[in-house]
Amino acid sequence: MATLRRLRDTPRHLLVCEKSNFGHEKSRHRHVVETHYYNYRVSFLIPECALLPQELKSLVTEFGPYYLVKNLPVHELISPEFINTFVKKGSCYALTYNTNIDEDNTVALLPSGKLILSLDKDTYEETGLQGHPSKYSGRKIMKFIVSIDLMDLSLNLISKKYERISWSFKEKKPLKFDFLFAWHNTGAQELAVVSYFGSYQIREHQPQVAVSSLGELPCPVLQSRELGGQPDASCGALELFDWLGAVCSDASLTNEPSDFVSTCCCPQPSTVLARACLCTITGFLLPEKVVLLLEQLRHYFDEPKLAPWLTLSVHGFADSPVSWREKEHGFRRGGEHLYSFVVFSNQDYWLQMAVGAEDDCPP
Template identity: 30%
Template sequence: MLCPKVWDLKAPQNHNEIARWSKPEIPLTISSHYYNHSVSVVAPRKRKLPVDIIDCILEDSEYYKVEGLPVSQIVDKEFVEAFVKKGELTLLSINTRIDLENCICVTPEGQLVLSLGVEDYQRLGIEGKQSYFDRSRSSRFVVQVDLREDTFTPGKKNYERVKKCLEENLEGLFDVIFIWEPSEKNVCPSSAAAWFHQKGYKVSLCRPKYSEILECDCRIPSVGSECDYERFLEWLGIFSIGGDVTNEDPENYVNSYISPSPNAPRGDLLHAQWTGLFSRKKLEKIYKEIENHVSHSSWVSLHVQGFADSPVSWGLKEHSFHTDGDNNYTIVFQETGEKLINKSLSSNNKPRNVQ
């Protein structure tokens, strides 16, 4: 996937970046955001989404939960060879608070990331780095292990040291959710769940939860050359969280977020949301499906919200709930084929171009 060279809009100072995308490739914004918690689609003049979009979101959308998992089990030789190196594993600890407790994840690229309190880090014995968000107190550290590295195989010094440290020095068990997408089409995605079950862990099948909001006869903004994109995205965000987009009372706070000019004729506005765990591959498919249907509407938006307590937000950029809990992006598809992309950046880096 190629990164566009020219951007029409400069990034604001609040760690959001707005850009217009006209390339046929899928933006790298999607492939670098691994832990997708909710997927929202806003469609003007619709009471129901096209069946193809709904089917795309729901098809193979199941994920699994494993309870009481030690981190050492993730580096098991059989598990790494079968599931980390032969497909994309998206795994994340749940019911843990990134600012107070140990959290773990495995990225689709095969990186095991541990966000640890200082006592557990010092006891672990694997080299890491101090948390960017906790530099003044030195109470949190981040450890990364490349599970796909050539030297990370049984018998090699690196593998044996990591495995021993995780088995003997890291206390605590984790509840995790995960998706495994095999490299080969003839392999069942549930094989990883079956592997955990055979090892004696409690494994549960999970499905996304659905909700929707339908606003009738409201003002709908047009998205074109005269559109104020920042105001449009603010308005879109208010609707997505259930705000009153029809209110035109100048004394009301929400009035500042009413439909920005220019406006199209009034009509219905549908917000559909699915909440669960979605892989980056699933988002790439959703992106393509919406792109195929946008010609039937003036615009359609896709909003993706990440998990608040994931150790990383974008790629391997460290994540912190209090300073950067809002890791998300919005893509607005226009009938012209151009897309508007708004990305909420990690606070531990200076704003850069959206990819």
């Protein structure tokens, strides 16, 4: 019975798929990318390509910088100086580092100016702030979500509301975290960030880029008009999702009897690519940069290519308080929230968005 119960309790995972064309007036591709705020890995796969084109090579080296600020008090993020310097003059992103969403207090600053705090019950009560129970707490509420609109707060810095929040973070319940921080601004952002946080321990980081050439890669046959998969025509959406995950993770696709690590195999119908180029970028990656990458990948087909399609996959931080927009994100049984594009040479695309057990349906 124990075995049956474990199988019955297997966490659900949700995969939402749609197809469109980049030129369509109602295409949602840009909206989906821009509202998936916290990305730690971006991968793209180009079939029948030996070397990364120079345009793409230049773009992937410009994904940074981002910063790690140690022991930063939360009250710094609500100060008028911080709001005027960063929040009002660009897209500002901050996320607590080395915190677990299901166990620890976590904080995220969204580019909209919303400060989201996911707090345990004791911390929430000690702050005295207004919030609501996490929708993933279960019958015994252990986590609470607090949302503070910094743009609204900055309109009246002498209000009782601002004084209460400031007093809570400075005196009643001072909270400090290590934060990943990035700021999208056309000005001299590096000097601004380093100088502003000069009194704290701050370290600049650049994303890591890995490019590999794959040979003799088993590959499914894809037809842009057949997202659902048709017999002997194109593989199904779920099969494609699993295959792409295996390729990006460097998992074996042979399904050999002796392979105890991976039982993945290539969906049918399939072919074998003589070569393919896989590029992976890892770090604190801003959606503005992903938008530029997706646009550049679209233009890959401006000149005739052997490849009929390419892919772009983006993985979110498992322990961020949100997935898309302000949708609450949880971990407990699986912290994935990610999306993938299959870009076809005719500018059609497939979009696949996946979340785990502790998430609402993707947008």
